[in-house]
Amino acid sequence: MESFVRTSESILSIRPWTDKYPNLAAGFTTKDGGISRGYFHSMNPAFHVNDLADDVVSNRKILAERIHVPAEKWVGAEQTHETNIVKITASEAGLGALDYATALKQTDGMYTKENGILLTLLFADCVPVFFFAPKHHLVGAAHAGWKGTVGGISKAMVEKWTRVEGIPAEDIYVAIGPSICPKCYMVDKKIIDLLKVILEEETKTAYNQITESQFSLDLKKANALILHKSGILNENIITSELCTSCDETLFFSHRRDSGKTGRMMGFIGFKEE
Numbered sequence: 001m002e003s004f005v006r007t008s009e010s011i012l013s014i015r016p017w018t019d020k021y022p023n024l025a026a027g028f029t030t031k032d033g034g035i036s037r038g039y040f041h042s043m044n045p046a047f048h049v050n051d052l053a054d055d056v057v058s059n060r061k062i063l064a065e066r067i068h069v070p071a072e073k074w075v076g077a078e079q080t081h082e083t084n085i086v087k088i089t090a091s092e093a094g095l096g097a098l099d100y101a102t103a104l105k106q107t108d109g110m111y112t113k114e115n116g117i118l119l120t121l122l123f124a125d126c127v128p129v130f131f132f133a134p135k136h137h138l139v140g141a142a143h144a145g146w147k148g149t150v151g152g153i154s155k156a157m158v159e160k161w162t163r164v165e166g167i168p169a170e171d172i173y174v175a176i177g178p179s180i181c182p183k184c185y186m187v188d189k190k191i192i193d194l195l196k197v198i199l200e201e202e203t204k205t206a207y208n209q210i211t212e213s214q215f216s217l218d219l220k221k222a223n224a225l226i227l228h229k230s231g232i233l234n235e236n237i238i239t240s241e242l243c244t245s246c247d248e249t250l251f252f253s254h255r256r257d258s259g260k261t262g263r264m265m266g267f268i269g270f271k272e273e
């Protein structure tokens with residue numbers, strides 16, 4: 001059963017988590033319910049794609065109402081397809097929330113223990129990976145395109161939580177969100193070779209060779225395998241079936257829309273008690 005469930009026009013919630021923990025806000029936005037026009041019609045929460053900044057701010061405020069964390073307390077990241085992960089404290093609240101200039105530089109993953117802060121990352125085909133350790137009051141999110149995936153950003157988050165925060169890997173739950181499916185995602189051998197470095201013999205279950213030089217890659221599966229290899233229990237990993245490229249009614253897609261498109265926002269945080 002699909003775990004990213006539409007709970008309002010603009011939001012898919014990670015229901016297995018949010019049903020059990022009402023204090024948790026966690027999900028992924030749709031392209032509906034905003035005010036942006038043209039390529040960005042209508043819920044585009046991304047500043048860096050040349051949408052009108054005022055419209056993006058309005059969209060973010062619409063989302064904030066529905067997520068129940070004020071937009072002024074969101075944190076956004078620059079997202080440069082690297083593997084740097086930052087721990088967010090109260091002093092970072094608001095960075096990248098209402099403009100792109102203050103977004104955390106060279107950051108593709110964030111985590112926090114704080115209440116009342118929403119971690120936000122933007123996506124249009126790349127894989128959103130959400131992390132949650134309810135026993136330890138910790139949430140995190142990572143942006144895993146092919147570069148972040150083969151670079152090991154999912155593994156890097158697990159290592160932060162286990163080594164720096166001292167949490168056992170079996171206490172960590174992961175949700176892999178809507179993103180491009182293998183049918184829609186052809187890559188060349190260079191990427192498969194890089195994946196082999198991190199996944200070794202398990203790599204073959206994440207791709208199919210289509211032609212001599214073309215491979216259909218399952219980026220969600222690749223991240224799930226990397227997470228399992230890093231110590232996450234398979235029963236603690238949820239994977240969305242939704243494809244951002246197949247589902248034109250719900251999502252923007254960078255590949256399908258040839259780059260002229262908006263973004264969806266993956267978000268996770270504890271609401272203010």
Ligand SMILES: [Zn+2]
Binds near residue numbers: 180244246
């Ligand atoms: Zn697809």
